[in-house]
Amino acid sequence: MRKVYFDHAATTPVHPAVAEEMMKYLTEDFGNPSSIHAFGRVVRKGVEHARQQVVAAIGASSVGEIAFTSGGTEAANMAIRGVAYANRHKGNHIITTAGEHNAVLGPCKQLEKEGFAVTVLPLDQYGLITPQQVAEAITDKTILISVMHANNEIGTIYPIREISEIAKERKIIFHTDATQTVGHIPVNVDELGVNLLTFSAHKIYGPKGAGAMYIRKGTFWQPITYGGGQERRRRPGTENVPGIVGLGKAVELACENMKSEAERLSGYRDRIISEVLDNIPNTILTGHPVNRLPGHVSFCFRFIEGESMLLMLDMKGIAISSGSACTSGSLEPSHVLTAIGLTKEVAHGSLRLTMGKDNTQEDVEYFLEALPPIIARLREMSPLGEGCNPCACSTCTIHDEEHDHGHGEFEEDEI
Ligand SMILES: Cc1ncc(COP(=O)(O)O)c(C=O)c1O
Structure with a gap:
């Protein structure tokens, strides 16, 4: 793979x-x-x-x-x-x-x-x-x-x-x-x-x-x-x-190598951003559309949990990270995503993809092919789907605001 x-x-x-x-x-x-x-x-x-x-x-x-x-x-x-x-x-x-x-x-x-x-x-x-x-x-x-x-x-x-x-x-x-x-x-x-x-x-x-x-x-x-x-x-x-x-x-x-590398990675970045925004509905680009780091792409996909997306991409051999930092020991969504005005539910559908010197155009195309079916599948299965009224806490699938969450507090440990 x-x-x-x-x-x-x-x-x-x-x-x-x-x-x-x-x-x-x-x-x-x-x-x-x-x-x-x-x-x-x-x-x-x-x-x-x-x-x-x-x-x-x-x-x-x-x-x-x-x-x-x-x-x-x-x-x-x-x-x-x-x-x-x-x-x-x-x-x-x-x-x-x-x-x-x-x-x-x-x-x-x-x-x-x-x-x-x-x-x-x-x-x-x-x-x-x-x-x-x-x-x-x-x-x-x-x-x-x-x-x-x-x-x-x-x-x-x-x-x-x-x-x-x-x-x-x-x-x-x-x-x-x-x-x-x-x-x-x-x-x-x-x-x-x-x-x-x-x-x-x-x-x-x-x-x-x-x-x-x-x-x-x-x-x-x-x-x-x-x-x-x-x-x-x-x-x-x-x-x-x-x-x-x-x-x-x-x-x-x-x-x-900074100048040529920044140009190359910005090209990959812009292609991913426009392809994803054009083809996957209910997607939000997070961060500035222009004044952003060359190899940096970040989105929030509505009605999706970032961790599930991360794991499914991992099964395809693609390593990305999600601001909904379950993987880094926290159940809270990223403080940055909530600070830019996203709700907890939306912030939990975040994906961050950051490219570097060994990435190629083929990697970009492979990702662009792998992502849409994963999003579609997760949305089909999602308890966060349109019309639902999910609990504000992302880890719960119970549609009841009143229930006892029962999870402990974790220290944030972000990267
Ligand atoms: C913006 C920023 N500041 C500080 C750090 C911490 O750097 P280090 O991992 O070397 O302690 C990081 C690492 O993720 C970072 O992204």
Whole structure:
């Protein structure tokens, strides 16, 4: 059976050239980069080369602005909590958006428990916020604004420059979570006008467990973990050297091929979007129709459960994901889909398909052939069909609003 991996926003395979580079640092060059002997020095060189590769990829001014982390989540925690604690004397107010990944919402929620006030801006139907919304939310206590560069679930790209200009005017620190954009679309810290930017290696054919935080020189910030002097004391602990060199190589390769790859994947994306919207009724495209990530397609199919669709596509060898995150341990529909105004029932019929470097036109055609009969079959069997009045809770098939749901709460764990 054909195998089609369409879940690149969740993770990507490690590029062979990245794996080769990493292997060297797992075997021959195993020293501790803090050691001053030859074994350590050669490894230090590898780490600093990776830092240069990141500087080049995002247009930073110097290697001193890059700290390596264990991934996008740790980097966002460092950015948000590090700014909050360091600027507490100036104010306690943070602004973010309802579309953020939990890597950003999680630390914001924690900061709220610690006495900070967080404004979460609502999204429009495309998942966007306006610069005006940001301007109106600012108070004299605002110390940080955090808006993602592109949304992982619905692919919408945000007008970061326009928003960061407002932050700059009001002298407020600005962070963007660029986990879904670095290596996919142009990312330049000066053009975006950000103070902090965070991303992860495993979305760009690098290893899992490696990421980076960019921090503009002069940004008021403090570490959130303490220990040794590694990473200029910003992220203490012996460095994950294979992960760091893998990230450096991955970001370099992704940027080399970015333009042609983005064009190719946008072509696939647009074909899938128009074919599906033309041929499958009761389908909603989620996210922005134009300002969206190149290989990113997301829909909600009415009267369908995302998990069943995911499993039936899986039986055809096609790997996609659904925002109705049963598969990721949660019974709640995605917070992003409800934030763009979809009801729980509609949000439960979501599908996210994210393409990458090994996908071909044949994969696209295979998917387009496989999908319609699956949707038709599921709709035939569906208790959520037109005319029904299903329970608002997606996992139940009982058409009675009053019954005892009996399922426990799960922590969201989204990708
Ligand atoms: C937008 C966004 N931010 C942050 C993360 C977290 O990155 P990591 O898995 O490296 O912790 C992800 C990963 O799914 C993401 O999509």
